[in-house]
Amino acid sequence: MTHLSKQLHNEFPHDQATLRKLKSENPHFERLNRAHSEIDARIYHAEIGVEPLSQVLLEDLKKQRLALLDEISALVRNSRQPVD
Structure with a gap:
């Protein structure tokens, strides 16, 4: 299985300015x-075989990542800079 990065700059390609602002101004973010x-x-690391994990733990981590992404997405959406 090929790992598809869920790094924020890949998840929010059109919100780079908002991400930078949140990173510098919002400790919770x-x-x-x-x-x-x-x-x-x-x-x-699990998907490329560096850190073997059980399938249950891997799925749990993916669910945690998705929950974090949902919360991050809400913060990004609420912090977007208005387009002139």
Whole structure:
């Protein structure tokens, strides 16, 4: 299975300015971002065989990543810069 990165810059390609602003101004967003990156890395390592995980744990990590992405998405949506 090929790992598809869920890094935020790939998930929100049109919101780069909003991501930068949130990372610099919102500590809660930064914690979510850090947790998302750590879980994404664990999933990647499991999928390429570096860190063997049970299928149950892998699925649990994917669910955690999705929940974080949902919360991050709401923050991005609510923080978007208006387009002139």
